[in-house]
Amino acid sequence: MKELNVEWLSRRKYGEAWELQKQLVKEIERQERNDFLLLLEHSPTYTIGSDRHPEHLLYGSEELARRGIEVYEIDRGGDITYHGPGQLVGYPLLYLDAEGLDLHQYLRNLEEAIIKLLAEFGIQGGRKPEYTGVWVGDRKIAAIGVKFNKARTRRGFVTSHGFALNVKKNVEEDGFQGIIPCGITEYGVTSLETLTGIELQVDEIGRRIVPCFAEVFGYASVTAEEILPSVKS
Secondary structure (H helix, E strand, O other): OOEEEEEEEEEEOHHHHHHHHHHHHHHHHOOOOOEEEEEEEEOOEEEEOOOOOHHHEOOOHHHHHHHOOEEEEOOOOOOEEEEOOOEEEEEEEOEEOOOOOOHHHHHHHHHHHHHHHHHHOOOOOEEEOOEEEEEEOOEEEEEEEEEEEEOOOOOOEEEEEEEEEEOOOHHHHHOHHHEOHHHOOOOEEOOHHHHHOOOOOHHHHHHHHHHHHHHHHOOOEEEEOOOOHHHOO
């Protein structure tokens, strides 16, 4: 039976969560842990993926410092995006066996888990064939960018990075105006609060996405687990 461990990390700096992902990827590869889903918020951050288009970052260093936004060049796929308070970030750290592996289907499954969550609020989420992520009409509500880490001790891969779902209205204005998100100029972004018209809490949305994720990925059980104190702040 597939088992998934889940932990809500509250708000974390991006660098801290990135180092934690790296550690857990190694532990999952060595079969020292079950698959893991980290759920959290970040302090204001721009991350630039492997597609790297620095011109899509519109703020200079002084403006970034004034706004308290950190910038990281990271090892996931994709271009630039924003992470910040009011956004639910999910990092699935999952072992994918090489037999019958479809890496594109993994991305579609991430999208499907978010689409299922949106349906609980009466929102019809969808996809755009040319872009990864989840859309409501012509506005993006969730960005997705992942890395497939080739396992050294067994065949297959361990996933890292993941999705960022806009929950609070403030996310639309607090960071996205400083970038061209994912290099896409013709479409905007939206949030759950904007679409529902009700006030929502990020941790509650994190709790509600877990069964959607477990259903899509076929986990028989989900366990809340605290990560070892040595890797927590």
